[in-house]
Amino acid sequence: MSVPNDHQTSHPKNLAYKGQLICPYCQYSFPLTWHRYWAAPLGSYRCPQCKKLSHLKANSVWVFPILVIGIIFIFGIPSLALAYISNNFLAGAAFFVISSLGIVIPIDKWLDGHLRRLQIRSQ
Ligand SMILES: [Zn+2]
Numbered sequence: 001m002s003v004p005n006d007h008q009t010s011h012p013k014n015l016a017y018k019g020q021l022i023c024p025y026c027q028y029s030f031p032l033t034w035h036r037y038w039a040a041p042l043g044s045y046r047c048p049q050c051k052k053l054s055h056l057k058a059n060s061v062w063v064f065p066i067l068v069i070g071i072i073f074i075f076g077i078p079s080l081a082l083a084y085i086s087n088n089f090l091a092g093a094a095f096f097v098i099s100s101l102g103i104v105i106p107i108d109k110w111l112d113g114h115l116r117r118l119q120i121r122s123q
Contacts, residue, residue: 019113032113
């Protein structure tokens with residue numbers, strides 16, 4: 001398989017995938033790893049450089065209705081079909097919850113690293 005050469009070969013693909021957080025105190029940028037994501041369920045991240053705590057700006061209110069509607073369309077219909085065909089509501093519900101979380105969590109992490117910005121926490 002040949003990869004076409006484009007003009008952006010210097011772009012760091014790994015970093016682009018993980019996303020990047022920028023410390024509002026010292027401007028140090030660090031990749032958002034899964035470890036950091038799981039350690040910060042409320043969106044608070046500690047800078048590895050200056051050790052200060054900052055939090056993600058919650059500016060994504062519009063994201064959640066879109067996600068919810070999308071999930072209902074993408075997974076709700078097959079879940080209902082599964083529940084109907086197997087005559088097992090629990091199987092359909094379990095399929096819906098597992099498949100939804102499997103999509104929402106990576107999307108949420110991606111948003112953290114790409115669209116949201118760390119801010120100084122006002123005490
Ligand atoms: Zn810092």
